[in-house]
Amino acid sequence: MISQELNDTITRVGPGTAAGEVLRRYWQPAALVDELAGERPVVPVTLLGERLVLFRDNDGNLGLIGRHCPHRGADLCFGRREDNGLRCPFHGWHFDRNGQCVEQPGEPEGSEMYKQIKTVSYPVEERNGIVFAYMGPGEPPSFPNFDCFRAPDTHVFAFKGLWQCNWLQALEVGIDPAHASFLHRFLEDEDPKDSYGKQFRDSAGETNIPMTQLLRDYPRPEIRVEETDFGMKLTALRHMENGMTHVRVTNQIFPEAICIPMSREMTITQWHVPIDDENCYWYSMFTSFAKPVNKDLMREQRLKEHTLPDYAPLKNKSNNYNFDPAEQATQTYTGMGLDINVHDQWAVESMGTIQDRTQEHLGKTDVGIIKFRRMLREAIRNLADAEETALPMRNGVDVSRIFGPLSNDAITDTADWEAASQRADAERRAACPWDATV
Numbered sequence: 001m002i003s004q005e006l007n008d009t010i011t012r013v014g015p016g017t018a019a020g021e022v023l024r025r026y027w028q029p030a031a032l033v034d035e036l037a038g039e040r041p042v043v044p045v046t047l048l049g050e051r052l053v054l055f056r057d058n059d060g061n062l063g064l065i066g067r068h069c070p071h072r073g074a075d076l077c078f079g080r081r082e083d084n085g086l087r088c089p090f091h092g093w094h095f096d097r098n099g100q101c102v103e104q105p106g107e108p109e110g111s112e113m114y115k116q117i118k119t120v121s122y123p124v125e126e127r128n129g130i131v132f133a134y135m136g137p138g139e140p141p142s143f144p145n146f147d148c149f150r151a152p153d154t155h156v157f158a159f160k161g162l163w164q165c166n167w168l169q170a171l172e173v174g175i176d177p178a179h180a181s182f183l184h185r186f187l188e189d190e191d192p193k194d195s196y197g198k199q200f201r202d203s204a205g206e207t208n209i210p211m212t213q214l215l216r217d218y219p220r221p222e223i224r225v226e227e228t229d230f231g232m233k234l235t236a237l238r239h240m241e242n243g244m245t246h247v248r249v250t251n252q253i254f255p256e257a258i259c260i261p262m263s264r265e266m267t268i269t270q271w272h273v274p275i276d277d278e279n280c281y282w283y284s285m286f287t288s289f290a291k292p293v294n295k296d297l298m299r300e301q302r303l304k305e306h307t308l309p310d311y312a313p314l315k316n317k318s319n320n321y322n323f324d325p326a327e328q329a330t331q332t333y334t335g336m337g338l339d340i341n342v343h344d345q346w347a348v349e350s351m352g353t354i355q356d357r358t359q360e361h362l363g364k365t366d367v368g369i370i371k372f373r374r375m376l377r378e379a380i381r382n383l384a385d386a387e388e389t390a391l392p393m394r395n396g397v398d399v400s401r402i403f404g405p406l407s408n409d410a411i412t413d414t415a416d417w418e419a420a421s422q423r424a425d426a427e428r429r430a431a432c433p434w435d436a437t438v
């Protein structure tokens with residue numbers, strides 16, 4: 001349970017808010033590169049409560065500028081994409097990708113007023129299918145050498161989806177290893193051979209035990225958390241009969257991403273990016289350590305569940321997530337189908353748009369959430385004291401030396417779990433077709 005004041009402090013993200021200022025010190029996913037693929041690469045972007053427009057100019061360079069024209073506020077998403085910039089259809093003011101006004105065709109001949117007019121603009125960079133934006137002060141930080149950024153484009157698939165809730169509760173489901181035994185429980189197991197592109201449907205470690213069975217049979221994980229250069233490492237140990245242990249390593253990447261195993265072949269790096277205080281997008285980079293990703297199949301699987309252009313899930317609050325009591329009785333724990341994304345979406349949206357944390361009761365298995373909130377509060381305090389250099393990955397650590405993070409499943413002798421988890425990771429990296437050495 002926390003106070004209302006603290007709940008506001010750690011959830012609100014608009015300009016000038018405490019948590020919003022922390023998030024602004026890091027690159028934020030702003031759009032999928034897929035969204036710019038059409039004839040007219042101009043996309044509305046609302047990020048951290050700010051209304052923006054992302055576009056590709058005639059030279060192929062990206063710009064992210066304020067959505068409302070600084071003249072009288074018309075929507076630049078309808079701008080004319082011409083003369084290597086965006087031209088407002090209202091009075092023809094023309095902006096380049098840095099937000100500089102370069103022409104005001106209706107103002108008197110010889111007027112140089114345009115030189116004084118510059119709208120908001122933020123640096124952007126494309127990385128393996130996602131356009132990232134930096135909305136903080138000063139120079140943007142370098143990208144760490146995470147697997148999702150190092151892998152070649154052929155081995156990474158990016159997608160996103162809309163959740164109608166605050167970003168923090170969305171993130172908190174990702175640092176809660178206990179819920180997988182319940183929320184994602186399947187009462188029957190599928191053949192893991194049909195698991196491509198799906199979470200929790202592979203077999204566990206190097207065994208033939210379906211992950212679904214393992215999670216169901218061992219619902220009381222021992223959870224360990226440790227602070228790292230990038231955020232936090234979470235280890236969930238499910239001690240089995242016969243002296244064996246299932247080890248699942250996941251990570252929190254500060255401030256609002258997680259990195260988790262999806263299957264033996266792939267990991268998921270997922271950001272929970274605030275659109276505003278009451279909506280967020282998850283952005284995922286699925287990274288393969290083996291074959292190139294079958295992007296067509298993975299895109300098709302996910303487009304079937306979402307509508308464009310908002311990437312809004314077809315199953316949502318308005319249709320009760322297609323809740324089916326018969327399915328809940330016989331097949332799944334939730335009665336909401338086999339897509340675990342929908343389960344997570346229900347869990348976090350059903351809390352209310354901003355979870356009322358004055359009413360919660362955290363247990364022992366919520367240790368990751370407790371630790372993360374401490375880290376976020378510490379970052380907020382440090383920024384308030386102008387100690388920006390105390391923030392994770394902005395504290396002088398050489399981020400090009402931050403690799404991984406290790407995220408995998410292994411089944412091992414209980415006594416050997418730590419080494420076995422590292423061995424499984426090292427083997428995967430050694431066999432990887434791209435340079436995944438750490």
Ligand code: FES
Pocket residue numbers: 069070071072073074088089090091092093
């Ligand atoms: S409102 Fe954009 S040019 Fe006038």
Ligand SMILES: [Fe+2]
Pocket residue numbers: 173179180183184340344
């Ligand atoms: Fe989940």
